[in-house]
Amino acid sequence: MAEFALIESIRSRCAVVRDDVRLGIGDDAALLAVPSGNLLAVSTDTLVCGVHFLADTRPSDIGWKALAVNLSDLAAMGAEPAWATLALTLPSADARWVDEFADGFAQLARKHRVALVGGDTTQGPLSITVTVHGFVPPGAALTRAGAQVGDGVYATGTLGDAAAGLKLFLPPLAGEGAEGGKGQLLVRLHRPIPRIAQGLILRGRATSCIDVSDGLVADLGHICAASGVGAEIDADTLPASPALGAAFAAEDRRAFQLAGGDDYELCFTAPDAIAPTLQRELADSGCAATRIGRVVDGAGVQVRDASGNPLALPHAGWEHFA
Amino acid sequence: MAEFALIESIRSRCAVVRDDVRLGIGDDAALLAVPSGNLLAVSTDTLVCGVHFLADTRPSDIGWKALAVNLSDLAAMGAEPAWATLALTLPSADARWVDEFADGFAQLARKHRVALVGGDTTQGPLSITVTVHGFVPPGAALTRAGAQVGDGVYATGTLGDAAAGLKLFLPPLAGEGAEGGKGQLLVRLHRPIPRIAQGLILRGRATSCIDVSDGLVADLGHICAASGVGAEIDADTLPASPALGAAFAAEDRRAFQLAGGDDYELCFTAPDAIAPTLQRELADSGCAATRIGRVVDGAGVQVRDASGNPLALPHAGWEHFA
Known part of the structure; x- marks a missing residue:
C-alpha cells in the first residue's frame, strides 16, 4: 500500500464536515476559519510505541488514545475542539493496522466533531503525534495559574x-x-x-x-x-x-x-x-x-x-x- | 537532564515575542489570536532519523530543516508564518544535542518571527514533528487547483x-x-x-x-x-x-x-x-x-x-x- 492510499484511507475514515474548514487534507496546508471573538487553543502530544503504549495494544485503541490525550489538553483549557492534524510514523505500510487505527481515531473525532485537516505519514519506528485546535473566548480559558488560597x-x-x-x-x-x-x-x-x-x-x-x-x-x-x-x-x-x-x-x-x-x-x-x-x-x-x-x-x-x-x-x- | 530542563532550554533558545501569542509554552495549550480577516493555514511534517536525515547530520541542521520543510508548505500557500509547535522524540536526554538542535530551529524561526508556542518531548527513536501556523486572507491562498491551460x-x-x-x-x-x-x-x-x-x-x-x-x-x-x-x-x-x-x-x-x-x-x-x-x-x-x-x-x-x-x-x- 503506497503512501497516497494510506492517506486516502485515513481521510475517508475520519471524514467530519465542518463549515470552518475552508480547505482540508490534500494541499500544502489546510485553510481554517477561527470564529470571531475566539482565541485559538493549540496543543500537541506524541505517543511512542513501547513508551506510551505496548506493541500489542489494539490499533483502534491507539488511534482513540492518540486523539484523546490531546483533546484532554483542550478540555483542561475549557476549549471547544475543532480540528486535528495527525503525523503517523509506521514501520511498514500495514493497511489493516492503519484502517483500524483510523477507525479508533475517527470514533472519538466524530463524538466531538473534530475534523482531521492535515497530516503526514512517514516510514520509521511506530509513533503518533497529534496536534489539536479548539476555540475559547478571551478571558474564559482555564489556566494553571489562578488558584487562590482558600479555594x-x-x-x-x-x-x-x-x-x-x-x-x-x-x-x-x-x-x-x-x-x-x-x-x-x-x-x-x-x-x-x-x-x-x-x-x-x-x-x-x-x-x-x-x-x-x-x-x-x-x-x-x-x-x-x-x-x-x-x-x-x-x-x-x-x-x-x-x-x-x-x-x-x-x-x-x-x-x-x-x-x-x-x-x-x-x-x-x-x-x-x-x-x-x-x-x-x-x-x-x-x-x-x-x-x-x-x-x-x-x-x-x-x-x-x-x-x-x-x-x-x-x-x-x-x-x-x- | 530531566524533561523539564530540556523543555526550558528549548523554550529559552526559541524565544520570539509576538502580540498574538496570548499564552505560550507552559500550560495545557497555547492561546493564540488570529488577526481578523485572515484564515489560518496549518501544516505538519515529520522528519525521521535514517529516513529524512542521517544520524550524523549536525543537530543544528536538523533543527533548521525540521522547521524549514514546514514553513515551505506555508510559503506554497502564500501564508505568512506565525507559530509552530514542536514534538521531539529523543533516544536520550542529550542536553548538548538538544541545545544545538534548538539553536538551528531558532535561527530560522527568528528570521520569520515564528513563535514556538507548544510541544512535547518524549523518549524514543529520534524523530521530529513540527506543526506550523500562518495567516492568509480568504481568496488569496495559493492552492494546487487553479492552473489553466495556456498558463x-x-x-x-x-x-x-x-x-x-x-x-x-x-x-x-x-x-x-x-x-x-x-x-x-x-x-x-x-x-x-x-x-x-x-x-x-x-x-x-x-x-x-x-x-x-x-x-x-x-x-x-x-x-x-x-x-x-x-x-x-x-x-x-x-x-x-x-x-x-x-x-x-x-x-x-x-x-x-x-x-x-x-x-x-x-x-x-x-x-x-x-x-x-x-x-x-x-x-x-x-x-x-x-x-x-x-x-x-x-x-x-x-x-x-x-x-x-x-x-x-x-x-x-x-x-x-x-
Whole structure:
C-alpha cells in the first residue's frame, strides 16, 4: 500500500464536515476559519510505541488514545475542539493496522466533531503525534495559574483506574480476567474520555485547571507552581471506581490514585461560593466532581490521612528521561 | 537532564515575542489570536532519523530543516508564518544535542518571527514533528487547483541542488570537498530556504503553487491532478546553480532537477499577462523565477528536450512505502 492510499484511507475514515474548514487534507496546508471573538487553543502530544503504549495494544485503541490525550489538553483549557492534524510514523505500510487505527481515531473525532485537516505519514519506528485546535473566548480559558488560597481542590470522575489497568495489562497479571471490573480498568487505560463538556462548564468559573495525565500529585503540583500556592489533598476523599476498589487493596489503590497517570480527569480549583453550583452542573453532565482538598499558603502538594496527618508521597509522576 | 530542563532550554533558545501569542509554552495549550480577516493555514511534517536525515547530520541542521520543510508548505500557500509547535522524540536526554538542535530551529524561526508556542518531548527513536501556523486572507491562498491551460509553469531559484548534495553526503563521496561548490550543494540539502517572501508575492496572483519537496515532476504532477490539466516541462530551461553544473555531468544534473526532492523551491503557474510583473518582483525579492514549461490540455507531466521531443522520465519522486 503506497503512501497516497494510506492517506486516502485515513481521510475517508475520519471524514467530519465542518463549515470552518475552508480547505482540508490534500494541499500544502489546510485553510481554517477561527470564529470571531475566539482565541485559538493549540496543543500537541506524541505517543511512542513501547513508551506510551505496548506493541500489542489494539490499533483502534491507539488511534482513540492518540486523539484523546490531546483533546484532554483542550478540555483542561475549557476549549471547544475543532480540528486535528495527525503525523503517523509506521514501520511498514500495514493497511489493516492503519484502517483500524483510523477507525479508533475517527470514533472519538466524530463524538466531538473534530475534523482531521492535515497530516503526514512517514516510514520509521511506530509513533503518533497529534496536534489539536479548539476555540475559547478571551478571558474564559482555564489556566494553571489562578488558584487562590482558600479555594477547594476538585477532581472529576475517578482516579487511579488507568494505572491499575496498566498493572493488569503488564505481566504477570496480563490476560487475567478482562471481564467485569478488570475490563473496566483496561477501558480506562486504553480509551480515556477527554472531559470536554466538563471543561466547558468550568471555563470562566474555576480559578485553575489541569488534566491528570502524569498523576494527581504531579499535576496539582503544576497548578501550585503556576499559581504560587500550596495544596493539601485528603487521601481518603479521593474518588475511586468500584472496579478499582474490587481489584486492589487500599495501599495500591492510594498509590494509583495519587501518582498513577493516564486518567485524563480534570483537577481544578474553585472558591466555595461557586463550588456547589459547579458540582451540581458537573454531576448533571454525567461526570461528577469530588472535593479532594484545599489550596493553602506555601508551595507544593501535601497529602493527609483522615486524621490530618501528612502521608509520605508515592513515587512522583511520569517523567521522561528521569 | 530531566524533561523539564530540556523543555526550558528549548523554550529559552526559541524565544520570539509576538502580540498574538496570548499564552505560550507552559500550560495545557497555547492561546493564540488570529488577526481578523485572515484564515489560518496549518501544516505538519515529520522528519525521521535514517529516513529524512542521517544520524550524523549536525543537530543544528536538523533543527533548521525540521522547521524549514514546514514553513515551505506555508510559503506554497502564500501564508505568512506565525507559530509552530514542536514534538521531539529523543533516544536520550542529550542536553548538548538538544541545545544545538534548538539553536538551528531558532535561527530560522527568528528570521520569520515564528513563535514556538507548544510541544512535547518524549523518549524514543529520534524523530521530529513540527506543526506550523500562518495567516492568509480568504481568496488569496495559493492552492494546487487553479492552473489553466495556456498558463506558464515557473520555478523559483534553482533545482536539483539538494539531491546533488545528498549524493555528495552519502558514501562513497562523503567527505570529498565540502569546500566551494560542493559545500553550497550541502547547504542546500541541510539548510533549505523556505520561499516565504516569494509566496507572499505570488498569493492572489499565481493560478496554482506547490513547493518542490518530492521532486519537480512529482510535485507538478500534484498541480496537474488537482487542476485537471497536463503540463510540459522544457528540460533545457530548468534553472541550475553553478555549483550543480560544476559537480555533475548533464545527465545526472537533469535527473536531480526533475526528480530530486528537498529543494523547497516554489513551482507555480501564471497567465502570460501577469508573468513578467511577477518575475520582476520575484527577482527584486532576491529569488528569481524561471519559466520552465506550460500548462496543456490532458493529464500528467511530460518532459521535452530542446527540439520538443519527449524525454523518458527519471525515477519518480519520493514515496514512502513504495
